[in-house]
Amino acid sequence: MDRDLLIHLPIVAAVARRGGFAAAANELNMSASAVSHAVRLVEERLGQPLFARTTRSVALTEAGKSLIGTITPALQDIHERIERIKAVKGRPSGLLRINAARVCLPLAVTRVIAAMTDRYPEVEVEIFSDERLTDIVADGFDAGIRIGEMIAQDMVAVRLTPPFQSIVVASPGYIGRFGRPNTLAELSSHNCVGYRLIRSGGLYQWEFVEEGRDVAVTVNGRAIVTESHSAIELALAGVGLAYVFEALVRAEIASGRLVQLLSDYAVTEAGLFLYFPRRAELAPKLRAFIDTVRQVGRQSATGQA
Numbered sequence: 001m002d003r004d005l006l007i008h009l010p011i012v013a014a015v016a017r018r019g020g021f022a023a024a025a026n027e028l029n030m031s032a033s034a035v036s037h038a039v040r041l042v043e044e045r046l047g048q049p050l051f052a053r054t055t056r057s058v059a060l061t062e063a064g065k066s067l068i069g070t071i072t073p074a075l076q077d078i079h080e081r082i083e084r085i086k087a088v089k090g091r092p093s094g095l096l097r098i099n100a101a102r103v104c105l106p107l108a109v110t111r112v113i114a115a116m117t118d119r120y121p122e123v124e125v126e127i128f129s130d131e132r133l134t135d136i137v138a139d140g141f142d143a144g145i146r147i148g149e150m151i152a153q154d155m156v157a158v159r160l161t162p163p164f165q166s167i168v169v170a171s172p173g174y175i176g177r178f179g180r181p182n183t184l185a186e187l188s189s190h191n192c193v194g195y196r197l198i199r200s201g202g203l204y205q206w207e208f209v210e211e212g213r214d215v216a217v218t219v220n221g222r223a224i225v226t227e228s229h230s231a232i233e234l235a236l237a238g239v240g241l242a243y244v245f246e247a248l249v250r251a252e253i254a255s256g257r258l259v260q261l262l263s264d265y266a267v268t269e270a271g272l273f274l275y276f277p278r279r280a281e282l283a284p285k286l287r288a289f290i291d292t293v294r295q296v297g298r299q300s301a302t303g304q305a
Helices: 003-018 021-028 032-046 062-089 104-119 172-178 184-189 228-236 250-255 278-282 284-302
Strands: 051-053 058-060 094-100 123-129 143-147 156-159 164-170 206-210 213-217 242-245 259-261 267-269 272-276
Touching: 003 021, 003 032, 003 062, 021 032, 058 062, 062 278, 094 104, 094 284, 104 123, 104 143, 104 272, 104 284, 123 284, 164 228, 184 206, 184 213, 206 267, 228 242, 272 284
Parallel strands: 094 123, 094 143
Antiparallel strands: 051 058, 143 272, 156 272, 164 242, 164 259, 164 267, 206 213
16 A cells, blocks of 8 residues: 555545635645645646646546545544544544534524533534535535434434424514515515525525415515524614524514514424434544533423523
8 A cells, every 4th residue: 555645645635625725724734835745746646636726716626526535435434433442441532523504503502512511621513604505424524403304314313403483573663664564475565684595596485384385485675695693683773574593583572672573474494403424423522412412402401501
């Protein structure tokens, strides 16, 4: 075996995962020139380029895609086995990378990470905020967090939250100036904060239930965002109606800063789930996260802080 080639394969994988030399260098705590040298050495040993480079982007060649497809599962398996060996006589450790929409932190993740810092101080949790439906395996994540119906069937899923509703809210100031919609048809006469879908570039249609049927409504407005927190801020400022998860605005509704509208049409979502490939749950760091999720869930059910 070519030992010089083998030791540089994780660097090649990092460049592919991060989409560039500088980003890989930051992850690996190396200089960009050292990363570039390692990739160049592997390319010379294989006799063909692995990346197509321009001044603005780095993309895998066909040879690069083939290599990454081969080495990524092997590197992940080696990494997991080493962690399990280390955990036999010690505590779970290492970097746990989780891909999640930003909305997941206040709904489910913050309390878990807070508990993790006490229970497993040697585990570092990185939350990569991502509004797209990312392939967590291809992009090198240990797990992801999404709404239940968005998760592929071949993944293991662990519930993080109970089901919750998607609702429409507005500030009392907006309602005082423009009134409140009482039917879905009346949404067309209101300024609705839209959501731009990251992957497709289209606008999200608000989803409701009307007379037992699922209904998707195209809304219009003078503000478009890509995530819920921005929509909530705009609603609080009186800009227009926002479509959000009820759990995110529970305090604002209770305090009167926001008002729920069209309650009879609200959709109940499946709730948030942690998901990962079946073999990944053997990793001690992920096992520690799952155990903490369940501990926090038990505490919430019994009313403990």
